[in-house]
Amino acid sequence: MALRIHNLSIDPPLALAPMVGLTHSVFRSLLVELGGVGLLYSEMLSAKRLPAENADLTPGLIRSSLEFPLFYQIWANEDTDLVAAVRKIEELNGQGIDLNLGCPAPQLRKMGAGRYLLERPDRLMPVLRRIRTSTTLPLSVKIRIGPTADPAALLLTCRMLEEQGVDLIVxxxxxxxxxxxxxxxxxxxxxxxxxxxxPFFANGGIFTVQDARDCLTLSGADGLMIGRGAVQWPWLISAIARDIYGHKSPLAYSSPEQLYFTYIDLLMARFPPERRLGRLKQFTHHFAASLPFGHSLASTIQSSGSMKEARTRAAVFFEQSDNQSLTEEV
Structure with a gap:
C-alpha cells in the first residue's frame, strides 16, 4: 500500500522518527537492510547552521546511498534564513523537508522554535510560506496533540498547516x-x-505489531512513524510491514549479536573517533532493553572508555547470553 506525496512513493507507509543521537546514518542503514521502512528522517538539525555544515564531517549529515527516501528535519524560527537552509537540503539530495513543531526542549523555547513556534501561528505561517515558496520538495511537520486533549483544536491546527502548503503531518x-x-x-x-x-501519520507508544494495529484502528492514520520502539527492537518496522501491509522483507540480520557488531563496524567506518562511543552508548541504552539480562550489556557499555573496550565487553556479554532467536519476538 504505497502512499504518494508529489512524485515520492512511500511504500509501505512506515517512517522512522527523527531522534537526536539515534537516527543517524548507521541506524538508518541497518533499518533499510532489515526492510519495511518506507521513509527515513534525519536527526533534528539547526536550519541556521545547516548551510555552512560539511556533509562529509557533520554527523547529522553523513549519509550512505542506501538511505532513501530521506527527509531532513530542521528547527527554525521566524528569523532563520530558510531559503539558504532549503538550498542546502536540495544540494544534499534530500527527498523532503520536515519542520519540527513538537520538540519542547528549553533551548528551543529560548529560540521560539519547535513546539513554541507552533504556539505562535502569526510567526509560524511566514516560516511555512518561506519554505513552501522556496522549493518543490515535499514538506512535512511533526507536532503533538496540543496543550489539552481537544480534538477540535487539533483539527484546526492541522487545517492551518495544510493551508500553508504542508504535504504530510505527523x-x-x-x-x-x-x-x-x-x-x-x-x-x-x-x-x-x-x-x-x-495524509497524516500517527506516532508515539508503538513497540509491538499489536500496538501498530491498535494505533491504526483508533486513529485512522494513513501511516505510522516509529521511534524508540525501533531502536529498542530494530526488527519492529519490518515485522509491522510484513504482518499489516504484506510487505516481504529479507532477514538481513538473524541475531541481535550480528546486528550489534555491524552497528559498531559502521560507526567505526563512518564517524570520526570522537563521535563513535557516545552514539554506541546511546543506542545500547535502548537496544539492551529487549535482551535477556540486557541491563548488564547497557551497564558495561556505559562504563567503557573506548570503542575497543566496548567491543570486547559486548563480545563477552553475547558469548554468555542466549540471544540468537529473538528476532521473532515482535
Missing part, C-alpha cells in the same frame, strides 16, 4: 507537555481522517 499522540511514560492518546486523532486532504 502527530505524536501525546499532549504537549506529557512525558514518554504517559500512554499515547491515539483515539484523539480520529478527527483527522476524511477531514484533511493531505
Amino acid at each position: 502527530v505524536h499522540a501525546r499532549l504537549a507537555g506529557e512525558k514518554f511514560c504517559r500512554k499515547p492518546r491515539w483515539q484523539l486523532l480520529d478527527v483527522l481522517p476524511q477531514r484533511l486532504s493531505i
